[in-house]
Structures are given as structure tokens and as C-alpha cells.
Amino acid sequence: xxxxxxxxxxxxxxxxxxxxxxxxxxxxxxxxxxxxxxxxxxxxxxxxxxxxxxxxxxxxxxxxxxxxxxxxxxxxxxxxxxxxxxxxxxxxxxxxxxxxxxxxxxxxxxxxxxxxxxx
Amino acid sequence: xxxxxxxxxxxxxxxxxxxxxxxxxxxxxxxxxxxxxxxxxxxxxxxxxxxxxxxxxxxxxxxxxxxxxxxxxxxxxxxxxxxxxxxxxxxxxxxxxxxxxxxxxxxxxxxxxxxxxxxxxxxxxxxxxxxxxxxxxxxxxxxxxxxxxxxxxxxxxxxxxxxxxxxxxxxxxxxxxxxxxxxxxxxxxxxxxxxxxxxxxxxxxxxxxxxxxxxxxxxxxxxxxxxxxxxxxxxxxxxxxxxxxxxxxxxxxxxxxxxxxxxxxxxxxxxxxxxxxxxxxxxxxxxxxxxxxxxxxxxxxxxxxxxxxxxxxxxxxxxxxxxxxxxxxxxxxxxxx
Amino acid sequence: xxxxxxxxxxxxxxxxxxxxxxxxxxxxxxxxxxxxxxxxxxxxxxxxxxxxxxxxxxxxxxxxxxxxxxxxxxxxxxxxxxxxxxxxxxxxxxxxxxxxxxxxxxxxxxxxxxxxxxxxxxxxxxxxxxxxxxxxxxxxxxxxxxxxxx
Numbered sequence: 212x213x214x215x216x217x218x219x220x221x222x223x224x225x226x227x228x229x230x231x232x233x234x235x236x237x238x239x240x241x242x243x244x245x246x247x248x249x250x251x252x253x254x255x256x257x258x259x260x261x262x263x264x265x266x267x268x269x270x271x272x273x274x275x276x277x278x279x280x281x282x283x284x285x286x287x288x289x290x291x292x293x294x295x296x297x298x299x300x301x302x303x304x305x306x307x308x309x310x311x312x313x314x315x316x317x318x319x320x321x322x323x324x325x326x327x328x329x330x
Numbered sequence: 331x332x333x334x335x336x337x338x339x340x341x342x343x344x345x346x347x348x349x350x351x352x353x354x355x356x357x358x359x360x361x362x363x364x365x366x367x368x369x370x371x372x373x374x375x376x377x378x379x380x381x382x383x384x385x386x387x388x389x390x391x392x393x394x395x396x397x398x399x400x401x402x403x404x405x406x407x408x409x410x411x412x413x414x415x416x417x418x419x420x421x422x423x424x425x426x427x428x429x430x431x432x433x434x435x436x437x438x439x440x441x442x443x444x445x446x447x448x449x450x451x452x453x454x455x456x457x458x459x460x461x462x463x464x465x466x467x468x469x470x471x472x473x474x475x476x477x478x479x480x481x482x483x484x485x486x487x488x489x490x491x492x493x494x495x496x497x498x499x500x501x502x503x504x505x506x507x508x509x510x511x512x513x514x515x516x517x518x519x520x521x522x523x524x525x526x527x528x529x530x531x532x533x534x535x536x537x538x539x540x541x542x543x544x545x546x547x548x549x550x551x552x553x554x555x556x557x558x559x560x561x562x563x564x565x566x567x568x569x570x571x572x573x574x575x576x577x578x579x580x581x582x583x584x585x586x587x588x589x590x591x592x593x594x595x596x597x598x599x600x601x602x603x604x605x606x607x608x609x610x611x612x613x614x615x616x617x618x619x620x621x622x623x624x625x626x627x628x629x630x631x632x633x634x635x636x637x638x639x640x641x642x643x644x645x646x647x648x649x650x651x652x653x654x655x656x657x658x659x660x661x662x663x664x665x666x667x
Numbered sequence: 668x669x670x671x672x673x674x675x676x677x678x679x680x681x682x683x684x685x686x687x688x689x690x691x692x693x694x695x696x697x698x699x700x701x702x703x704x705x706x707x708x709x710x711x712x713x714x715x716x717x718x719x720x721x722x723x724x725x726x727x728x729x730x731x732x733x734x735x736x737x738x739x740x741x742x743x744x745x746x747x748x749x750x751x752x753x754x755x756x757x758x759x760x761x762x763x764x765x766x767x768x769x770x771x772x773x774x775x776x777x778x779x780x781x782x783x784x785x786x787x788x789x790x791x792x793x794x795x796x797x798x799x800x801x802x803x804x805x806x807x808x809x810x811x812x813x814x815x816x817x
Contacts, residue, residue: 213716214709221708221763222701228758229700232489233691237530241488241761242794245770246801248762253805257812270711273729274736275704275762276798283802287810291817299810303803313734314768314795317741322775322787325745329377329384329474329484330360383780483777485744487753487760487769489696492689527677528684536684574687607689 213269220264220271224248245276252280257288282307335458338552340519340545347514348457349667351464351507352403355621356391357613358473358499364599369621370500371398377474377499385423388472391501392417392428395620396468399503403464403510410434410505411462414452416445417470417612418497419479424470434466443538443567444521445469446502446616447639447660451518453506454662463507470501471611480531480646493533495569495595496605502616504624511667513627517553519661521545523643527654534642534655535572535595535607541657542568542640543579549636549661550585557587561632564623565659566615566640569595569608594618615639627666635664696757703752703759711736711763733764740765744772770794 228244255261261281264272272278283303290302304311337343355370362373372394379387392415400407413432416439417424429436441448449467456462474484476497482488506515524541542565550556557563568576573593580587594615595608619637626632643656714735718728743749749769753760760766775791792799 214712217712218705218709221711222705222759225700225704225759225762226697228704228762229696232758233693233696237491237532241482241486241766242770242797244758244761245767245794245798249798249802250805253802253809257809268708270715270729270732271705271708273715274708274711274733274764276764276767279764279767280802280805283806284809287806288813291810291813296811296814299807299814302810303806307802309730310733310737310764310767311799313737314741314771315791317738318768318771318775318791319787321741321745321772322779322791323783325776326779327474327483327485327777328747330477478777483773485747485750485769485773485776487744487750487756487766487773489754489757491691526680528681533684533688536688540680571684571688575683578683578687 216268217271220268221275224275224277248276249280252277253284256281256284279307279310282310337517338548340521340548341552342455342518344454344458344516346458346508347516347665348454348506348508349510349514350504350512350624351405351510352399352401352505353503353620353624354395354398354402355502355617356395356500357617357621360603361498361500361598361617364603366598366618366622369625370617371621374499377472384472384474385419388417388419388424388470388475388501389427391472392424392468392470393431395470395501395503396428396432396466399466399468399505399620403505403507405464405505407432407434410464410466412437412456413466413468414439414449415466415468416440416449418442418476425468441639441658441660442641442643443471443610443612443614444639444641444658444660445612446619447566447637447662450504450506450515450662451520451660454515454518457506457508465506466503467506468501468503469612469616471497471499471613473497473499476611480644490606491532492606493530493535493571495534495567495607495610496599497611498598498609498613498617500613500617502613502620504620513624513664514667515662516665517549517663519545519549519552521548521659521661523656523658525654525656529649529652529654531644531649531655533571534610534644535569536575537642537644537655538640538657538659539568539572539575540579542572542576542638542659543583545638545659545661546576546580546587546636547583547585557585557590560590560634560636563587563591563636565593565638567595567608567610568593568640569610571607597622623664627664630666633666637662637664699755700757700759703756704762707736707759707763707765736763736765737768740768741772744769745776767795767798770798
């Protein structure tokens with residue numbers, strides 16, 4: 212059951228991204244989708260709307276980029292509660308550190324090992 | 331005194347038409363698999379062409395096309411008075427570095443994808459004006475070098491819209507002389523930069539169509555000719571969307587070109603090759619002109635062709651700053667000898 | 668030509684372009700995005716369950732699942748497969764965390780020929796940079812609000 216929920220919610224979030232790209236101006240590029248979805252995830256999380264989705268759909272909500280924003284926002288909130296104002300700086304980055312570091316490290320290593328194929 | 335070789339506002343008529351002495355085309359693997367594949371002199375087996383970078387591969391194609399065109403003309407580099415070439419890369423690195431290796435007096439050109447026709451127009455003027463015996467005109471583009479400069483790295487997972495065009499990997503070169511046998515250049519119509527406000531960098535055909543149409547209409551008005559005076563009217567790289575728009579725009583001015591009009595960007599790929607609207611880039615008109623067109627003219631299939639090199643003067647910088655994409659089109663009339 | 672006349676011409680032309688321009692194949696694109704996006708999330712769920720089953724805490728297992736997906740996406744980008752899938756998947760391969768990984772690996776890989784510092788090191792943040800900047804700033808604002816109003 213949790214697989215089905217992950218599939219439908221995760222797929223649904225991607226469909227929103229697809230509609231935003233196809234139905235709006237050409238100015239909405241993939242880069243804008245990435246930035247918009249992370250920021251949107253932060254906002255939804257701050258309003259308390261994203262945690263219920265994570266509870267319901269699991270990876271269907273954490274794997275799409277709003278989940279990344281959710282992680283950042285929840286980290287910042289937790290950081291403030293534990294360490295005061297300093298936590299607003301460190302909390303978000305701490306919570307999302309694994310994903311960010313993994314992307315940079317694997318990105319660097321792949322770039323060092325592989326050559327681009329082009330078309 | 332009015333310039334006696336000029337006809338109307340933008341057209342030049344050659345009384346001693348310059349001659350295509352030699353033409354050469356080098357095309358990438360995808361282009362080689364396309365419908366015109368057999369008309370190209372050289373088809374690469376892979377896009378790196380034995381080089382370390384795609385930029386070097388593009389230069390090797392351009393140099394190869396230049397050398398082959400000179401050889402086909404029965405000349406050597408020392409016989410060429412001037413070389414006029416350009417490409418799409420910043421600071422014209424393909425053309426500049428090729429000229430460095432060839433050692434021919436060089437004039438760098440930037441006309442975006444119209445560069446091949448711009449070069450031929452200028453070369454013909456130099457030759458007919460008596461300033462040179464032989465001029466080499468050339469242009470190149472490469473899918474992978476253009477894509478990363480203008481859009482995204484090639485491995486980026488983006489979906490290309492249906493209006494987008496595929497930058498042709500290819501280079502073409504032509505040696506133009508004042509005598510000899512071969513197709514001749516009888517007229518040149520130099521285009522204006524036209525901008526009807528298209529801003530979408532994935533829709534270059536729409537950005538260029540008004541410029542192409544303006545040059546075609548101006549050519550007919552200047553020369554008093556009509557579409558039926560040509561066996562073929564062919565634009566450089568408007569592809570499917572731009573072609574339809576150009577045809578309509580020309581029709582609005584009272585000239586129906588639907589009978590004999592096509593576009594290099596449509597001819598070069600098969601729809602099954604998934605390029606969406608069609609081909610683009612300097613290499614598009616360069617390989618189709620120097621490969622397919624010249625051969626068909628020499629074979630007698632076409633007697634008189636109106637070719638219009640089209641260029642989208644797109645800059646990633648100005649585009650991000652909200653500017654629209656201006657276009658340009660230069661027309662050249664080629665007749666069988 | 669007068670400025671107003673040119674504006675009029677531009678307007679007429681943009682209507683003409685809108686008529687001729689092909690529309691995106693919406694049904695195909697949405698189906699692709701749903702199927703591939705859903706599949707990536709389902710794989711994420713499977714990885715998450717797996718990491719929990721080997722004893723990781725819930726949050727750690729989620730992070731480990733994300734890191735694994737990022738690793739797979741990085742390798743597929745290196746092999747030149749990711750962009751081929753993306754042709755059909757559209758947002759289905761952009762919106763999941765794997766799209767973020769692809770946006771880092773693709774430029775890093777392609778610009779290696781311009782050196783390891785200015786090529787790889789700098790270019791890998793072409794798209795990831797804006798994502799991180801907006802993510803960090805907006806999360807910091809959320810933290811600040813929490814500090815001020817709680």
C-alpha cells in the first residue's frame with residue numbers, strides 16, 4: 212500500500228511540474244521548476260501543510276524536490292528551537308546535508324571518471 | 331552617380347557572374363543518416379571526429395571542408411586571395427583557428443546561421459568587383475558545441491519543445507572565382523535585421539521567418555521577378571514552423587511561393603530522426619547548399635535557385651535581459667552554368 | 668516605420684505564430700511525467716523500507732534512500748542514459764531529487780574539458796547553485812519567523 216501511495220503522490224507532484232512547463236510561458240525552464248519546487252516545499256512546510264503529505268505518502272512526498280524544501284524548513288525550525296537564532300542558519304543545512312553532499316560528491320566523482328557522450 | 335551594379339534598394343546584379351569553382355561538405359553522423367546523407371562529401375562516424383573536444387572536432391570539419399573545396403577547384407591554398415568564414419561559437423573560434431592553420435588572408439564573419447550565404451554574397455562581390463581571383467567562403471556548426479553554449483549541457487535531462495530545432499553538425503565551403511565552369515551567382519540581396527518580438531529561444535524559426543520573408547519580398551521587388559522565375563526557393567534553417575510563417579508573410583505581400591519553396595532544415599532530417607521542427611545552425615545551409623543543392627544544379631535538376639541564408643541573432647545574455655531575438659536573411663541567386 | 672505601427676505588426680505576428688506553432692503533446696507528456704516520477708518515488712520508498720529493515724532510524728533511512736537515488740542518477744547521467752529517459756519523462760525526471768543530481772552531474776561532466784576547477788568545480792553549480800541559494804534563504808526566513816513569533 213505504501214508503494215502505491217508513493218507512486219501516485221510522487222507522480223502527481225511531477226505532473227504539476229509538467230503542466231507548469233507545458234502550459235506556461237517558455238520562460239519557465241527546468242531550472243525554474245527546480246528552484247520553484249524547493250522554495251514551494253519550504254513555504255508549504257512552514258504552513259504545516261507538507262508534513263501530513265509526508266505522513267501519508269512517504270517517499271512520494273520526500274523524493275520530489277518539495278520534500279527537499281520541507282527538510283530545509285523543518286531543520287531551520289528545529290534549529291531555532293534548540294539553538295535560538297543561530298539555529299536558523301545551521302538547522303536547514305544540517306537537515307539537508309546528506310542529500311546536498313551526496314549530489315556534490317557523486318557529481319564530482321562521475322565527472323572525474325566519465326566522459327560526456329553528447330548526441 | 332548611383333552605383334551601377336545595384337538593383338533597387340538591396341540587390342546587387344552581377345554582370346559577369348562569379349562561378350562556384352569547388353564546393354565541399356562535411357557532415358555529422360546524424361546528418362549522414364538523413365535523406366541527404368549521400369550528397370555529402372564526408373560523413374563523420376562519431377561527433378568527436380577523433381579529437382579530444384567537440385570544439386576541435388568542429389574545427390577539423392571546417393578545415394576539411396575548406397581544403398576539399400580548394401582541391402576540387404583545382405587550386406592550392408596559395409591561390410586563394412581571401413577566406414571568409416564564421417560559426418556560432420563565441421569569438422568565432424572555429425573559423426579563426428581554422429584560418430590560423432590554413433594561412434589564407436582571413437575575414438571573420440558572424441551572421442549566425444546565415445553565415446554561409448553571407449560569405450558567398452561577399453565573396454561574389456569581391457570577385458566580380460575585381461578585388462580577388464578566388465575567394466573561399468565557409469561556415470560550420472556542431473550540435474554539442476552549440477547546445478552547451480546556447481542552451482543546456484547535452485546530458486541534462488530536459489524535454490525539447492516541438493518548436494525546437496536540431497543544430498546541424500556539419501561544415502560547408504565554396505571556392506568562388508571569376509571564371510571556370512560551374513553554377514554561377516547572378517544576384518545577391520542583402521537583408522535587414524528584422525525583429526517582430528519573438529523571445530522564445532526554443533522557437534528560432536518564428537524569430538527568423540520575418541527576416542527571411544522581408545528579404546524574399548525585397549528581392550522580388552528589386553529585380554521585378556516573381557516566384558515562378560525560380561525552380562526552387564530555399565531558406566537556410568527556418569524548419570517546419572518558420573517555413574509555414576515565411577510562406578504566409580510572403581503571401582501577404584502578394585507573392586505565392588507555396589509551389590516551389592522549401593527549407594534546408596526540413597530537407598536535412600527525416601521526421602523519424604526526432605529533431606522536432608528540423609535542422610538549424612550555420613552547418614545546416616552550409617552542407618545542404620554545398621552538398622545537395624550545387625550537385626542538383628550541376629545535374630540539371632534546378633536551373634535557377636533563390637537561396638536565402640537565415641540567421642537568428644540570439645544571444646543568451648540579451649535574451650536573459652528580456653530582449654527579443656532579431657533575425658536576418660541574405661539571398662543569393664544561383665544559376666546553372 | 669512608426670513605433671506604434673511596429674508594435675501593431677508585432678502583435679499581429681505573435682497571433683500568427685500562436686496559430687502555427689505546434690502545441691505540446693500534453694497527454695503524452697503528463698503520462699510520462701506521472702509514470703516515471705511515480706516510479707522513481709516508488710523506488711525511493713523501497714530503498715527507505717530497506718534501510719529501515721537494516722536498522723536505520725526513520726529520518727536516517729530517508730536520507731540514505733535519497734543519497735542512493737542521487738548515486739544512481741549520477742551514474743545514469745555519466746552513462747548518457749538519464750537525458751534519454753528525460754525525453755519521455757519530462758518533469759518526471761526533473762522534479763524528483765534525481766533531477767537535482769542530474770543538474771549537477773551534467774554540467775560537471777560536460778565542462779571537464781575546461782579544467783577541474785573552472786570546468787567541473789564551477790559549472791556543477793550552474794543550476795544547483797540557484798536551487799541551494801533559494802532553498803537556504805527561504806528556510807532561513809522560516810527559521811527567523813519561528814524565532815520571532817514563537
